[in-house]
Amino acid sequence: MWWLKLRRRWAQPRRWAQLTRGLQAASNIPPRGFVRYIHEDDRFSTDRVPEDVPPYIPGQESPAYVVRKTGYDLLKDPWCNKGSAFPRSERDRLGLRGLLPPRSLTMELQVARFMQDYHHPVHFIPPEDVELGGVTSEMARRWKALQALHDRNETLFYRVLFENFTEMAPIIYTPTVGWVCLNFHKLYRRPRGMYFSAADRGDMAAMVYNWPQRDVQAIVVTDGSRILGLGDLGVNGLGIPIGKLDLYCAAAGFSPSKVLPVVIDVGTNNETLRANPHYGGLRCSRITGPEYFSIVDEFVTAVMSRWPNAILQFEDFSIDHAVPLLERYRQHHLVFNDDIQGTAATALAGLYGALRVMNMPPSALTEQRIVCVGAGSAGMGVAKMIAAGMTKQGLSLAEATKRFWVLDYMGLITKKRSDVANFVKPFVREEKQHEGESLLSVIKRVKPTILLGLAGAGRLFNKEVLTALSEGCPHQRPIIFPMSNPTSRMECTAEEALRVTKGRAIFASGSPQQPVQMPDGGTVAVSQANNMYIFPGIALGSFLGQTRVITDDMLMAAAEALPKLVHPEDLAKGLVYPRLADIRDISARVATAVACAAGKEGRLRGPLLEKYGQGPDAMRAYIASRMFYPEYSSLVHVPPGVDE
Numbered sequence: 001m002w003w004l005k006l007r008r009r010w011a012q013p014r015r016w017a018q019l020t021r022g023l024q025a026a027s028n029i030p031p032r033g034f035v036r037y038i039h040e041d042d043r044f045s046t047d048r049v050p051e052d053v054p055p056y057i058p059g060q061e062s063p064a065y066v067v068r069k070t071g072y073d074l075l076k077d078p079w080c081n082k083g084s085a086f087p088r089s090e091r092d093r094l095g096l097r098g099l100l101p102p103r104s105l106t107m108e109l110q111v112a113r114f115m116q117d118y119h120h121p122v123h124f125i126p127p128e129d130v131e132l133g134g135v136t137s138e139m140a141r142r143w144k145a146l147q148a149l150h151d152r153n154e155t156l157f158y159r160v161l162f163e164n165f166t167e168m169a170p171i172i173y174t175p176t177v178g179w180v181c182l183n184f185h186k187l188y189r190r191p192r193g194m195y196f197s198a199a200d201r202g203d204m205a206a207m208v209y210n211w212p213q214r215d216v217q218a219i220v221v222t223d224g225s226r227i228l229g230l231g232d233l234g235v236n237g238l239g240i241p242i243g244k245l246d247l248y249c250a251a252a253g254f255s256p257s258k259v260l261p262v263v264i265d266v267g268t269n270n271e272t273l274r275a276n277p278h279y280g281g282l283r284c285s286r287i288t289g290p291e292y293f294s295i296v297d298e299f300v301t302a303v304m305s306r307w308p309n310a311i312l313q314f315e316d317f318s319i320d321h322a323v324p325l326l327e328r329y330r331q332h333h334l335v336f337n338d339d340i341q342g343t344a345a346t347a348l349a350g351l352y353g354a355l356r357v358m359n360m361p362p363s364a365l366t367e368q369r370i371v372c373v374g375a376g377s378a379g380m381g382v383a384k385m386i387a388a389g390m391t392k393q394g395l396s397l398a399e400a401t402k403r404f405w406v407l408d409y410m411g412l413i414t415k416k417r418s419d420v421a422n423f424v425k426p427f428v429r430e431e432k433q434h435e436g437e438s439l440l441s442v443i444k445r446v447k448p449t450i451l452l453g454l455a456g457a458g459r460l461f462n463k464e465v466l467t468a469l470s471e472g473c474p475h476q477r478p479i480i481f482p483m484s485n486p487t488s489r490m491e492c493t494a495e496e497a498l499r500v501t502k503g504r505a506i507f508a509s510g511s512p513q514q515p516v517q518m519p520d521g522g523t524v525a526v527s528q529a530n531n532m533y534i535f536p537g538i539a540l541g542s543f544l545g546q547t548r549v550i551t552d553d554m555l556m557a558a559a560e561a562l563p564k565l566v567h568p569e570d571l572a573k574g575l576v577y578p579r580l581a582d583i584r585d586i587s588a589r590v591a592t593a594v595a596c597a598a599g600k601e602g603r604l605r606g607p608l609l610e611k612y613g614q615g616p617d618a619m620r621a622y623i624a625s626r627m628f629y630p631e632y633s634s635l636v637h638v639p640p641g642v643d644e
């Protein structure tokens with residue numbers, strides 16, 4: 001058969017090669033794999049830089065192909081992309097500095113990482129870890145699916161998130177984001193955000209121009225030193241600014257193209273991570289002291305010089321740097337620390353909500369006895385804010401701080417300790433004889449009405465603690481807020497708190513919890529005391545109001561606005577925060593409250609100042625009108641009717 005002969009003849013690979021080579025030669029297209037890529041701007045190269053692709057002649061030395069892309073475009077071009085394996089020289093010359101994790105990996109490592117995931121998907125989570133961490137393999141798989149959508153179509157990603165916010169918040173945010181940060185070096189696929197490392201000193205002001213967007217309105221930065229309650233995760237911590245900015249866009253309507261997640265890499269003290277060959281950050285221990293502050297100063301100066309109107313949110317910095325950094329910048333820059341100020345405003349709002357649940361007025365805050373476990377940035381920020389709330393209700397600061405008992409990992413903090421940090425000092429107890437007293441003993445002695453968990457140390461509120469709390473608080477419902485994140489670091493679960501207190505507890509946790517089935521067959525819904533209710537609104541109000549700084553009064557306004565948004569029927573169920581499904585409206589209202597407070601202080605500028613004269617409704621309408629809604633906008637001029 002003639003056609004069978006022909007098929008046999010052309011089925012030989014050599015023949016195909018002959019044919020394709022002939023075609024390539026005829027059309028002057030060099031075959032892939034034979035090509036050396038060089039960049040057209042590369043004047044330092046010893047290679048020849050041809051004007052265009054030269055003709056390919058089989059058997060001759062392979063020609064060079066001109067790469068015209070740089071920066072982000074290059075990283076998104078699968079033909080030229082090398083991901084984390086771009087060497088330093090190419091990063092320098094091709095505008096890639098800051099767009100990739102600081103360490104250059106080898107292709108062998110990239111292959112090994114891919115093969116690991118190929119054989120044992122990162123998103124498989126052993127059942128024993130699921131129980132404690134609250135993240136299932138299915139949640140991790142969903143995060144991957146959402147991330148892939150995020151990378152290929154931001155508008156669609158935000159539409160999906162927007163329409164399913166309550167369902168997806170635990171996937172893009174706590175608790176799944178905690179798992180993401182722990183595994184960031186295995187999950188890394190596409191570039192997102194910027195990295196500034198100690199090795200970039202002197203270059204940061206230039207590096208900010210590698211970011212492809214001219215207009216950046218919001219930056220969330222971490223140094224990875226205290227990621228949620230998970231500790232030092234180095235550059236893996238970038239997952240947190242990414243998650244927070246997802247909320248900026250979904251909840252507060254910032255435009256996705258105008259937000260920038262950042263990690264500052266000053267090394268890590270997490271030795272396991274540092275020794276991991278796939279870890280992308282600097283492999284040195286953390287830089288501290290004046291050198292640390294000069295690195296952060298250089299970063300702040302660099303981003304502020306390119307984007308002077310942007311709001312800068314500090315996130316998950318360890319306490320030793322979080323407080324001094326906030327003090328360093330907050331007088332002159334539009335900055336806030338979410339863990340100190342956002343979490344604090346959230347906690348105070350939740351307490352006002354809890355008082356509403358019990359039909360008590362806000363002034364009843366002054367009668368509460370508060371045990372706060374955790375004396376880090378979040379714990380002390382919360383204590384300070386609640387004390388400020390009490391002073392607004394009539395107590396002096398000294399009277400207010402006396403209503404707190406603060407514990408850290410050594411137990412109750414009293415005057416007996418000599419090395420207490422300045423920000424803890426107002427809350428140190430006088431009674432030296434109780435120095436280091438255990439949580440259980442403090443609860444039995446003090447009989448608190450409010451128990452706050454911000455230690456990030458796991459299940460400290462055990463059965464004995466919860467029983468003692470409930471028994472010591474017969475006249476009102478005990479308020480229990482285990483606010484540490486993610487789920488693995490929470491002080492107790494909703495089920496534990498409600499079972500032990502026989503449903504009396506008013507409960508809210510930092511990470512989400514399922515409604516609890518009670519022994520009597522009823523179901524009790526619980527609240528989530530997370531700063532996501534507050535930080536998007538603070539950022540939106542202060543950015544649109546161009547307030548230049550964020551003051552205590554603006555934060556207090558946010559805390560006071562939130563409890564007013566809880567639905568009466570939710571209050572009847574014991575819920576102390578508004579519904580997540582209403583997050584856009586919540587953020588707009590919090591932003592309005594923040595802007596009104598700024599207006600009272602004479603800090604508003606621009607259109608919001610004009611609206612300030614017309615009252616809060618006009619301000620809110622303006623704020624809502626400026627919020628991004630995920631919809632495709634036309635990229636070409638289309639005469640009416642053409643696409644219908």
Ligand SMILES: O=C([O-])CC(=O)C(=O)O
Pocket residue numbers: 174227228229316338339343484485510530531
């Ligand atoms: O990220 C969160 O869910 C809340 C937060 O700021 C923290 O725990 O550090």
Ligand SMILES: [Mg+2]
Pocket residue numbers: 228315316338339
């Ligand atoms: Mg945080």
